[in-house]
Amino acid sequence: MRVARPAFYLSQNLISRTGVVLTTTTGITLVIAFASLLLGYQPNPYVGILLYLILPSIFVLGLILIPIGIYKDFRKQRHLGTLPTAYPRVDFSQSGIRRTVMFVAIMTAINVPIFAIASYRGTVYMESTQFCGQTCHQVMYPEYTAYQRSPHARVACVECHIGPGAPWFVRSKLSGTYQVFAVTFNLYPRPIPTPIHNLRPARETCEQCHWPERFSGDKLVIRTKFADDEKNSLTRSVLLVHIGGRNPDRKLVGIHGRHLGLVAYLAPDKKRQEIPWVSYRNEDGTVTEFASTEAPPKADLLAHGERRTMDCMDCHNRPTHTFDMPEGAVNREMAAGRFSSSLPFIHEVAIDLLKKDYRSRAVAETELPEALRQYYRENYPAVYNAQRAAIEEAAKALWYIYEGNVFPEMNIAWGIYPNNLGHNDFPGCFRCHDGNHKSKGGKEITQDCNACHALLAMDEADPKILHELAGGN
Ligand code: HEC
Ligand code: HEC
Ligand code: HEC
Ligand code: HEC
Ligand code: HEC
Numbered sequence: 001m002r003v004a005r006p007a008f009y010l011s012q013n014l015i016s017r018t019g020v021v022l023t024t025t026t027g028i029t030l031v032i033a034f035a036s037l038l039l040g041y042q043p044n045p046y047v048g049i050l051l052y053l054i055l056p057s058i059f060v061l062g063l064i065l066i067p068i069g070i071y072k073d074f075r076k077q078r079h080l081g082t083l084p085t086a087y088p089r090v091d092f093s094q095s096g097i098r099r100t101v102m103f104v105a106i107m108t109a110i111n112v113p114i115f116a117i118a119s120y121r122g123t124v125y126m127e128s129t130q131f132c133g134q135t136c137h138q139v140m141y142p143e144y145t146a147y148q149r150s151p152h153a154r155v156a157c158v159e160c161h162i163g164p165g166a167p168w169f170v171r172s173k174l175s176g177t178y179q180v181f182a183v184t185f186n187l188y189p190r191p192i193p194t195p196i197h198n199l200r201p202a203r204e205t206c207e208q209c210h211w212p213e214r215f216s217g218d219k220l221v222i223r224t225k226f227a228d229d230e231k232n233s234l235t236r237s238v239l240l241v242h243i244g245g246r247n248p249d250r251k252l253v254g255i256h257g258r259h260l261g262l263v264a265y266l267a268p269d270k271k272r273q274e275i276p277w278v279s280y281r282n283e284d285g286t287v288t289e290f291a292s293t294e295a296p297p298k299a300d301l302l303a304h305g306e307r308r309t310m311d312c313m314d315c316h317n318r319p320t321h322t323f324d325m326p327e328g329a330v331n332r333e334m335a336a337g338r339f340s341s342s343l344p345f346i347h348e349v350a351i352d353l354l355k356k357d358y359r360s361r362a363v364a365e366t367e368l369p370e371a372l373r374q375y376y377r378e379n380y381p382a383v384y385n386a387q388r389a390a391i392e393e394a395a396k397a398l399w400y401i402y403e404g405n406v407f408p409e410m411n412i413a414w415g416i417y418p419n420n421l422g423h424n425d426f427p428g429c430f431r432c433h434d435g436n437h438k439s440k441g442g443k444e445i446t447q448d449c450n451a452c453h454a455l456l457a458m459d460e461a462d463p464k465i466l467h468e469l470a471g472g473n
Contacts, residue, residue, distance in 0.1 A: 005087035006074070011066065013073045016326055020067030024107060026059040030114050034121070052125040056118035063111070065436075132157040139188060142407045143321045148417055152320035160320070161207045190411040195272060195317065195447050202312035206319075212260045212312070216243035218454075222466070224335035225459065228348040232334070232341040237411040238456040238463050255452060259310045265432070266297060272314070273418060275431040277302065278445065291439040315429075318419045324352040325425045326414055329401045339394040344383060347376055360408050368402060369395035 011017075033051050075084045092098055125131055132140060145466015147153060152160075219241045227233040250256060266277040273411075276297035278290045291297055297305075308314075330350045334341050341347070353371050358364035373397045376384040384391065405414060418426040423433075435447040449455055455462035 005089065005432075007070060009084070009087045010070045010073045010077075013069045015072060016066045016069030019062045019069060022058055022062030022065065023111065024062075025053050027107070027111055027114050030059065030118060031054055031110065034117055035112075036122075052118070052122040055415070056122055059111075059114070059118065067413055127156065127158045127162075128247065129156050132161075139192070139410070142191070142323075142410055142412050145404055146321040146323055149318040150322055155209075159208070162200070181463075190409075191407075192410075193270065194417055195270075195313070199313065202222075206316075210312075212256055213246045214254060215245040215247055216247075216254075218254075219243050220469075221453075225331050226334055226341060226347040228345070228351075230344045232343075232345070232347040233461070234341070235459040235461055236463050236466070237460075238465050240454040240456060242452060242454075255315075256423060260312075261309065263310040263432075264307050265310065266301050266307060268298070268301050268305070271418065272308075273431065278432050278437055279307075280445075288439045288441070288443060290432075290439050290443070292434075292437050294434075294436045315421050316433045318417065318421070321417070322419065323405050323414075323417050325400070326351045326401070328425065329405065330354070333397050333401060338400070339397040340387075340390045341419050343376070343387060343390055344380055346394055350394065353398060354402055355414065358406075358408070361403070362405070362465060364402055364406070365399055366397050372398060394406070 011020075030051075031385045033055075049330055074083070129144075132144075132384065140172070147157075150353065166387075221239045221241050223237045223239070225235050225237070227235070242254040244257040246257060247253045250260075262281045264279045265275050267273075267275050276292040276295050280288045281289070283287060312319075330347060333339065339346070339350075349372065353368055356371075358367055369392075373391060376387075415425070418428075420426065420431070422428045423430040427434075429452065430447070432445050433447050433452075435444060437445040456465045
């Protein structure tokens, strides 16, 4: 026990003792907390931060303080020349020493598993949707809200943002540490900029669940619109979207088949909304380059720009954080029956009210419904009296739409995050398919409406094709 003597002797200092106290108290707290977790206690996000991040950090700090104290004491005593030539014997026949040793042994036996469990629980916790979406409440709230309403609401944030494997895990933890720092000190940009330039390639995230070569064929899409007239007249467009993939003849066809791995492009702007230069690898392996004739690529861009190979995210950039435009959202919710189209001019009024500027979400929550009530009270008193329930339902729906899309605290207003899938609200497909991207040989990137979808009906009150599909005529 000769080796243990200096440690015993020298640990009688303030720093080491503080270390021992920190470690034992947090250790005991953690044991109790983990025991209650085993019994089914569900911590809320803030308790989670305390339990999985702060307490274990203090615990480790304590462990580090003990040797630091010993070392400092050693240096000080050596400097002063007060180091004993022989350290007092650690005599096991003395009950005091025996108790100390027993204490250290027991504490170590407890500490090791605590440390293991704490680090495991800590990482699991940081991977949870709860941590990503709720703890950083204000920062991630817009993405979390949109996510909960999306088809990926049951897919964890980390499945797309980190994906499997150790290297990306470490990378995300490093950038995550900076993010926690940025949030704590209020240094993050509002809104959070997209695209995320170091987002992991889709091959390793999306393609864990979806594979691009799967043949999706054609998809029937029916879009319902309401007009800005008193009756909110309904029309429908019917499209057969050629999603494609690798078809039964093993050819790559359609929207999925004709881009993935074949198209690369250069974009001068951070948001990739302008695309002046595109290259396409043909079936025979030759490459055709297209340049915009309207806004030709600058020489600097051609020489130094980052050539990005198209992947899922170049079209599906909002697969889960899908923010709407007011027109689209109102049409969709009316079509889904969330509020009645029997109220005069409700389509137009709803869009106008949603587009108004409210100072904060709290203000919008009271002013939006009130403005709607006021509109009917003043312009249609009879409707106001007869259809109170329908008006309240519409008021609720307006708040629901606003709540999912506008976040003044994060500077997120309508249309801040462009959606690249389509071409009606944002340039989307027409960033390249605009009829102005030409090759030297005179080929152009197609803008033929039928290349992407068959337009079976466009803005028709009662499309015949829907009756035919339903089996009538
Ligand atoms: C289905 C995949 C997927 C899931 C699940 C997902 N995200 Fe995203 N997220 C994306 C994509 C794609 C982008 C846009 C990337 C780009 O354009 O570079 C994005 C962007 C973001 C951004 C940047 C700002 C913005 O709106 O573009 C934040 C913040 C974010 N996600 C947070 C979260 C949080 C928090 C969760 C979990 C609640 C989550 N994400 C779940 C795919 C996903
Ligand atoms: C962990 C699995 C998983 C990952 C990772 C994932 N998805 Fe999905 N995705 C799903 C599931 C499950 C559905 C079907 C949801 C449904 O039908 O309600 C879906 C649906 C979709 C849809 C159809 C949406 C619709 O409106 O019907 C698209 C498009 C899509 N995913 C794109 C992506 C993209 C792009 C990524 C990568 C950024 C991605 N997904 C990552 C599981 C995943
Ligand atoms: C060139 C643009 C583009 C690219 C690249 C692209 N998609 Fe799509 N994808 C579309 C369009 C357009 C649709 C049809 C959307 C609609 O009308 O609902 C679609 C539909 C889908 C659907 C729904 C299929 C269905 O049967 O309903 C899934 C899932 C999907 N894409 C996943 C992916 C994944 C994963 C990748 C990357 C491997 C990818 N897409 C790459 C444009 C693209
Ligand atoms: C970065 C540029 C770029 C973007 C963005 C883009 N495409 Fe393309 N697309 C191309 C190029 C290049 C080709 C091959 C040249 C051609 O066939 O016109 C192509 C080919 C196609 C084809 C095959 C055309 C044919 O005649 O067989 C379809 C379908 C298509 N794209 C649909 C879409 C859709 C839908 C979107 C938006 C969701 C989209 N593309 C976005 C560059 C792009
Ligand atoms: C490069 C591919 C591409 C070309 C070319 C194209 N579209 Fe589209 N279009 C799309 C995609 C993708 C969507 C989105 C489908 C969805 O909403 O699911 C769309 C949606 C639409 C819609 C329904 C949108 C809505 O909300 O009402 C209409 C109408 C439409 N296109 C008309 C046209 C017309 C007319 C042309 C020819 C001038 C054309 N498109 C050319 C890809 C294309």
